[in-house]
Amino acid sequence: MKADAVKNVQLADRSPSGIKIIWQEIKKDRLALGSFYFLLIFLASVYIASFMIDQKAIARVDIFSIYLMPSDAHLLGTDYAGRDILGQLIFGTSNSFTISLCITILTALMGLCAGLIAGYFGGIVDNVIMRVIDFIMSLPSTMMIIVFVTVVPKFTVTNFIFIMSIFLWTGKARLIRSKTLAERELEYVQASQTLGTPHWKIILYHILPNISSVIIVNFTLNLAGNIGLETALTFLGFGLPESTPSLGTLISYARNPDVLENKWWIWLPAAAIILVLMLSINFIGHALKRSADARQRRG
Amino acid sequence: MVLLKIDDLKVHYPIRGGVFKTISDYIRAVDGVSFELKEGETYGLVGESGSGKSTIGKAILKLINMTSGRIVFNGQDLSKFSFGQMKPFRQDIQMIFQDPYSSLNPRKRVADIIAEPLRNYQCLTVGEEKKCVQNYLDKVGLNPDSMYKYPHEFSGGQRQRIGIARALTLKPKLIIADEPVSALDVSVQAQVLNFLQDLQKEFKLTYLFIGHDLGVIRHMCDKIGVMYRGRLVEEGISEEIYENPQHIYTKRLIAAIPELNPERRAQKTELRKKIAKEYEQLYPEYFDEHGRAYDLKSISNTHRVAMP
Amino acid sequence: MWKFILRRFLVMIPQLFLLSVIVFALAKQMPGDALTGVSMDPRISPERLYELREKAGLNDPWYEQYRRWISGIAQGDFGKSYTHKIPVSEVIAERIWNTVFLALITLILTYLLAIPMGIASGRFNDTWIDKVVTGYNYLGFATPIFIFALIMLFVFGFSLGWFPTGGSVDSKVDAGTFAYYLSKLHHVILPALSTALIATVGTVQYLRNEIIDNKYKDYARTARSKGIPETQIYTRHIFRNSLLPIAAFLGYEITGLVGGTVIIETIFSYPGVGQLFVSSIGLRDFSVVTAIVMMLGFATLLGTLLSDIILSVVDPRIRIE
Numbered sequence: 068m069k070a071d072a073v074k075n076v077q078l079a080d081r082s083p084s085g086i087k088i089i090w091q092e093i094k095k096d097r098l099a100l101g102s103f104y105f106l107l108i109f110l111a112s113v114y115i116a117s118f119m120i121d122q123k124a125i126a127r128v129d130i131f132s133i134y135l136m137p138s139d140a141h142l143l144g145t146d147y148a149g150r151d152i153l154g155q156l157i158f159g160t161s162n163s164f165t166i167s168l169c170i171t172i173l174t175a176l177m178g179l180c181a182g183l184i185a186g187y188f189g190g191i192v193d194n195v196i197m198r199v200i201d202f203i204m205s206l207p208s209t210m211m212i213i214v215f216v217t218v219v220p221k222f223t224v225t226n227f228i229f230i231m232s233i234f235l236w237t238g239k240a241r242l243i244r245s246k247t248l249a250e251r252e253l254e255y256v257q258a259s260q261t262l263g264t265p266h267w268k269i270i271l272y273h274i275l276p277n278i279s280s281v282i283i284v285n286f287t288l289n290l291a292g293n294i295g296l297e298t299a300l301t302f303l304g305f306g307l308p309e310s311t312p313s314l315g316t317l318i319s320y321a322r323n324p325d326v327l328e329n330k331w332w333i334w335l336p337a338a339a340i341i342l343v344l345m346l347s348i349n350f351i352g353h354a355l356k357r358s359a360d361a362r363q364r365r366g
Numbered sequence: 367m368v369l370l371k372i373d374d375l376k377v378h379y380p381i382r383g384g385v386f387k388t389i390s391d392y393i394r395a396v397d398g399v400s401f402e403l404k405e406g407e408t409y410g411l412v413g414e415s416g417s418g419k420s421t422i423g424k425a426i427l428k429l430i431n432m433t434s435g436r437i438v439f440n441g442q443d444l445s446k447f448s449f450g451q452m453k454p455f456r457q458d459i460q461m462i463f464q465d466p467y468s469s470l471n472p473r474k475r476v477a478d479i480i481a482e483p484l485r486n487y488q489c490l491t492v493g494e495e496k497k498c499v500q501n502y503l504d505k506v507g508l509n510p511d512s513m514y515k516y517p518h519e520f521s522g523g524q525r526q527r528i529g530i531a532r533a534l535t536l537k538p539k540l541i542i543a544d545e546p547v548s549a550l551d552v553s554v555q556a557q558v559l560n561f562l563q564d565l566q567k568e569f570k571l572t573y574l575f576i577g578h579d580l581g582v583i584r585h586m587c588d589k590i591g592v593m594y595r596g597r598l599v600e601e602g603i604s605e606e607i608y609e610n611p612q613h614i615y616t617k618r619l620i621a622a623i624p625e626l627n628p629e630r631r632a633q634k635t636e637l638r639k640k641i642a643k644e645y646e647q648l649y650p651e652y653f654d655e656h657g658r659a660y661d662l663k664s665i666s667n668t669h670r671v672a673m674p
Numbered sequence: 675m676w677k678f679i680l681r682r683f684l685v686m687i688p689q690l691f692l693l694s695v696i697v698f699a700l701a702k703q704m705p706g707d708a709l710t711g712v713s714m715d716p717r718i719s720p721e722r723l724y725e726l727r728e729k730a731g732l733n734d735p736w737y738e739q740y741r742r743w744i745s746g747i748a749q750g751d752f753g754k755s756y757t758h759k760i761p762v763s764e765v766i767a768e769r770i771w772n773t774v775f776l777a778l779i780t781l782i783l784t785y786l787l788a789i790p791m792g793i794a795s796g797r798f799n800d801t802w803i804d805k806v807v808t809g810y811n812y813l814g815f816a817t818p819i820f821i822f823a824l825i826m827l828f829v830f831g832f833s834l835g836w837f838p839t840g841g842s843v844d845s846k847v848d849a850g851t852f853a854y855y856l857s858k859l860h861h862v863i864l865p866a867l868s869t870a871l872i873a874t875v876g877t878v879q880y881l882r883n884e885i886i887d888n889k890y891k892d893y894a895r896t897a898r899s900k901g902i903p904e905t906q907i908y909t910r911h912i913f914r915n916s917l918l919p920i921a922a923f924l925g926y927e928i929t930g931l932v933g934g935t936v937i938i939e940t941i942f943s944y945p946g947v948g949q950l951f952v953s954s955i956g957l958r959d960f961s962v963v964t965a966i967v968m969m970l971g972f973a974t975l976l977g978t979l980l981s982d983i984i985l986s987v988v989d990p991r992i993r994i995e
């Protein structure tokens with residue numbers, strides 16, 4: 068009966084849901100809208116293509132077609148082992164994007180938990196969480212990630228995601244905490260408390276929706292940032308393991324001066340894809356940010 | 367019958383200072399306050415800003431942790447309970463908040479706001495819940511069809527009515543009204559106040575009415591407690607406080623009420639000056655060396671004054 | 675205020691301790707220790723090996739080993755590098771000045787770029803010049819440093835040949851001569867510029883917002899109503915108020931650079947600490963790795979400390995926290 072009530076209430080609720088609001092904000096900004104469509108089409112084709120192509124065929128070494136220039140057989144040429152660049156690009160893009168998305172989601176969850184709890188309850192809990200955050204933030208994170216990656220006994224994609232997340236949730240937690248702190252001062256929170264609403268419900272159903280726009284903006288910008296970070300680490304050789312090619316893997320071939328100077332087709336397309344991905348995600352994020360800021364000003 | 371009894375309530379906030387952030391002193395927001403509320407009466411708490419009125423109200427509801435003291439509601443000592451254990455008692459004690467703008471969650475529709483307490487305590491069907499919400503909207507003089515609107519679609523006075531409807535849904539015995547009209551226009555104030563009085567008759571409510579406007583308080587309250595720096599300086603039924611104030615601070619507060627009659631305005635100014643001078647001179651007699659008011663002493667059956 | 679600074683220093687002590695414990699724990703996790711080379715030797719019996727380990731203290735409880743390790747570090751003794759066969763401190767000493775030099779030039783370039791851009795777009799906001807700067811900011815914000823650096827290297831290093839593509843100095847010039855320093859500068863420009871062009875974005879954005887904020891503040895309006903020329907209002911009041919916080923970010927900037935050196939030095943084959951770090955991991959020379967992490971971790975802590983303190987002097991509001 069209770070569930071029924073909830074359902075009915077939602078039906079009656081004609082107010083725009085979170086996703087609808089986001090969509091309206093994006094639609095207002097031409098650049099953001101263009102970026103959105105581009106991302107949608109681009110990522111959809113990459114993911115579909117990655118399902119259709121046989122990954123083993125791409126990964127097979129072919130010593131007769133090493134470093135081939137772009138041609139009909141290999142649209143974007145081949146690498147030092149004669150593997151097709153276009154195929155690697157497709158797998159690299161889907162891997163890089165998926166993994167960055169996972170990291171962003173995981174860090175968002177960690178940041179939400181820590182930030183909401185610290186901001187809502189305050190006191191000792193807040194103090195402990197903030198000291199931990201301060202400490203992690205004062206570490207040289209790039210180096211720490213690299214060391215963890217080399218030290219971890221079994222290096223897998225999951226491990227990589229966890230290692231990255233340990234060092235990347237802190238900024239989010241801090242942001243969410245400060246927003247929660249401000250929200251908690253408003254009387255509607257105390258009102259809910261006097262109405263007998265338990266703390267967890269107040270946090271999830273009252274405070275969270277009110278700070279969601281900040282979280283979404285931060286999520287978008289972080290997603291772009293994480294793509295950059297993941298590919299950079301893979302470029303250095305400490306990112307995704309060999310078995311999971313990333314866009315950074317292709318660019319890392321350019322650490323060989325000969326490839327960088329003379330064989331642009333190996334690294335340049337991957338670099339361009341990273342740039343375009345990050346730019347278009349950023350355009351969307353900045354459009355959302357502007358509208359969130361404006362809404363905040365309007366009150 | 368005594369509904370709520372507050373006994374030596376203290377709320378102290380530590381002031382931390384120094385390199386190690388050790389506690390160097392306390393802000394004594396409420397510092398030993400005792401009073402009682404009888405069923406069906408309206409008790410007014412007045413005092414200047416920062417005197418600790420809201421803190422008392424919030425301490426009763428455990429929105430703020432108290433330092434020491436006892437709060438006895440309906441024979442039950444609430445001070446022993448934790449925030450969670452308070453839940454059954456929250457049905458009986460509700461609060462109306464000062465700011466009608468921040469006390470309603472901007473993301474929730476009126477229906478959800480008013481039904482929030484119902485969902486916590488009762489399992490109603492959709493139809494019952496809807497009927498209940500509409501009923502209370504009607505009671506507070508709002509169109510029942512407005513239940514699907516958002517708070518920002520209402521005026522300040524209307525919002526305050528929504529806040530009142532929300533406090534009423536659980537049929538509480540005691541309502542703590544923390545300056546329920548101070549954020550509203552004067553024209554709307556009277557309307558809301560009269561309406562609160564009507565509700566009191568209809569639902570047999572007891573009010574703890576917090577305010578700093580003495581005119582409003584007089585209009586509403588049977589009994590009044592005057593607060594100064596976290597302590598009660600005088601307590602009595604309304605006539606006693608207004609016609610026969612004993613404490614120098616109360617006298618000053620009463621003298622500060624604006625005079626509406628233009629002919630008596632000059633006279634009032636004169637009185638105000640006299641009292642201000644008296645206040646300066648007699649201050650040491652009414653407060654101890656730390657500027658703290660003395661304990662209350664009875665001077666009649668109902669009238670208590672803080673005197674040495 | 676002194677209390678804040680003192681407290682901030684005291685906070686650093688447990689942080690430093692924790693950092694060292696983590697680095698030590700990581701070092702223990704790393705494959706191999708001081709005797710790995712010896713243990714491979716078939717001529718040494720297991721008993722003898724055990725004896726050696728006992729003597730080197732490798733069988734002691736971890737806290738005992740930690741105590742010895744940390745007191746060594748306090749005296750500048752980071753152990754011995756097993757690839758270079760010399761003390762780690764010497765290996766690092768060779769490289770550290772290159773890194774410091776690179777960081778210094780990067781910082782100078784970052785501020786040289788940020789200040790005029792920030793001021794121009796803040797003062798003339800919503801003009802074409804502001805639009806250009808803002809557009810640049812968007813691009814810079816979205817571009818990862820390693821890709822930008824690669825492209826810079828490709829264009830100015832390889833294609834155009836204006837700058838060297840690796841090393842920190844031309845091996846043909848003699849140390850100490852003017853040509854030597856010139857060559858050093860020549861080697862450092864491209865990596866420094868690549869970082870600065872990207873890293874400057876945050877500062878530009880901050881400065882722009884700060885100037886726009888100040889522009890409409892009461893004091894600026896008052897000055898304007900008194901008839902003080904616009905240029906003077908900017909030079910005397912607004913810039914002073916907006917540039918101070920920027921100065922305070924110096925420490926955070928350093929913190930950011932520490933992370934960047936690893937990538938930049940690798941791309942430009944610049945023999946600094948960052949590149950040493952990457953190559954040492956490749957060579958499994960973990961005593962060097964540990965030392966670098968410890969050292970740069972310390973630098974990061976110091977950078978944050980520096981900024982926190984300057985900021986607390988400039989802006990008293992944050993002291994409350």
Ligand SMILES: Nc1ncnc2c1ncn2[C@@H]1O[C@H](COP(=O)(O)OP(=O)(O)OP(=O)(O)O)[C@@H](O)[C@H]1O
Nearest residue numbers: 379393395413414415416417418419420421422578
């Ligand atoms: N979290 C806190 N920490 C320290 N001091 C506090 C805190 N909350 C309240 N105080 C202090 O407690 C005192 C009483 O505050 P309270 O809100 O009860 O005043 P009030 O009488 O309701 O005033 P107003 O009429 O302005 O609402 C104030 O002096 C305030 O400074």
Ligand SMILES: [Mg+2]
Nearest residue numbers: 419420421544
């Ligand atoms: Mg108050």
